Amino acid sequence: MLTLFGSPVSTCTRRVATVLVEKKVPFEFVVIDMAKAQHKSSAFLAHQPFGQVPYIDDDGLILYESRAICRYIVEKYPTHGPQLVPTDVTGRALFEQAASIEYSNFDPFCSKAVAEMVFKPMRGMASDKAVFDTLVETLSAKLDAYEVILGKQKYLAGNEVTLADLFHLPYGSMLARAGSDLMTTKGPNVTRWFNELCQRNSWVTVKDGVKSITSY
Ligand SMILES: N[C@@H](CCC(=O)N[C@@H](CS)C(=O)NCC(=O)O)C(=O)O
Known part of the structure; x- marks a missing residue:
């Protein structure tokens, strides 16, 4: 199952989660505690070198940048929910x-x-x-x-x-x-x-x- 790493109310995390729900893609959410600067830890930076949430792990594919993640979800699940990106x-x-x-x-x-x-x-x-x-x-x-x-x-x-x-x-x-x-x-x-x-x-x-x- 796709895993979303982010902060529950962060704007960019909610951007990705919105699209996951639109496309009815199940996901596990892992909370990154920004108050404790978890997004600046070496473990986090190994996946997201800018130290920003969110990123996803989809079967080993690590992807960050919320808009890029949204485009990826739409391309991967073309038949789920609304199209969201035209193909013509x-x-x-x-x-x-x-x-x-x-x-x-x-x-x-x-x-x-x-x-x-x-x-x-x-x-x-x-x-x-x-x-x-x-x-x-x-x-x-x-x-x-x-x-x-x-x-x-x-x-x-x-x-x-x-x-x-x-x-x-x-x-x-x-x-x-x-x-x-x-x-x-x-x-x-x-x-x-x-x-x-x-x-x-x-x-x-x-x-x-x-x-x-x-x-x-
Ligand atoms: N362009 C990035 C921006 C990510 C971003 O700015 N995330 C914020 C939370 S919404 C963050 O992690 N801020 C902490 C920081 O920049 O140190 C995206 O769209 O994913």
Whole structure:
């Protein structure tokens, strides 16, 4: 059985767990205690040289980088659950475009905004509200383009949900906790899209903490 090594509420761990649930892939979850810096231990670094969660062990294949793991799961289980990555040339091209949008126009700003207001205080560091405000302002401008795209189609890559949409869930859903309601106030299309993603069974299953799922 596939083993997921991560921290129950870490954003990147939940990104992978969401896709495992979407594809109905059973998995054993091994908790890495980040408070005890287990992710910086030599045993962990032997598998994930950057000292970051998550990584998977799938029958001896060690793989890290949450988005790469998600793509691997989708390719390995093409008949389980929704397709999540189109296989035709045009669909694939539009998917890669959408995945790049998340990676270059959303994640850098949203993850830093969350880090500024949520993760820094958790580590006893002071937040800088001005830094947060600038990040949210930039993200807001990026989401103007999302509003246009999502006014023409249901999801970022077309009318079917793909990994590119799901990749937004962990940081997008933490933005409110960081102090910005952008994901639900930007405009009707972004709101509809994001609320619908948040209601998916996969996200509901993992959002409050990842646990092993050994059968479906
Ligand atoms: N690009 C990596 C990022 C992984 C990452 O940043 N993980 C965080 C938890 S969500 C972590 O381990 N942070 C601790 C650190 O960087 O030292 C991925 O997508 O898997």
